[in-house]
Amino acid sequence: MKKINSTFIKFAIVGVVNTIVGMSIMFISYNVLHLGYWLSSFLNFSMASILSFFLNKNITFQSKGNTGTKAIRFALNIAICYLVAYGMAKPFTMWLLKGQPVKIQENIAMLIGLGIFSILNYFGQKLIVFK
Template structure:
């Protein structure tokens, strides 16, 4: 049985804090100051921070030494699936739950909810799909 509460999770959370600080500045900055769309703002966040995340999680978190294009493809697939699921769930959920709020409030809350959903899904995907240990 694989333990979820271990050193890998702690390292993933450290990397995640760094990525979250950078990504949050990108996403909310683009949305609120550059007046970019919800989808462009959130996608820019994950495209840019995913590059940093790949290297930090590969070598620091999961200490993976594989040099394989398939691993890069698995990582990219994981990011895309987690992004589409997290933000695809967050947007309609917040639209429904915050129906009386302004579009800006709904979108900002939705991006925050999407970030939380993405983090959990991404950890599972990176650990068990992108950087899975060979048995």
């Protein structure tokens, strides 16, 4: 139980760093650069995922072995979690906040997507990528 708790705490700390970096990229891309929902959220996870891979591999899960294989599994995990999380978050939020301005709906959808992504990503990394 202690290993699970310390792993989760390390994952959470790495996640805070990634969240700050990723959300900055995402919300600046969307609200300042006007790049749209999908491109802004994609840029977030592309950039933050590179940082996340190295921090989680070396610090959180202290994983040794073939970095190339782990990187491929990591990229697949990120892609699946991203598509599921943001694919669910947008239609749900648009339905939930129907009648609100699209900018508000999409900003809230990105926050909800981030929460769903974080949960899915933790289990994917723990059980598949760095097992």
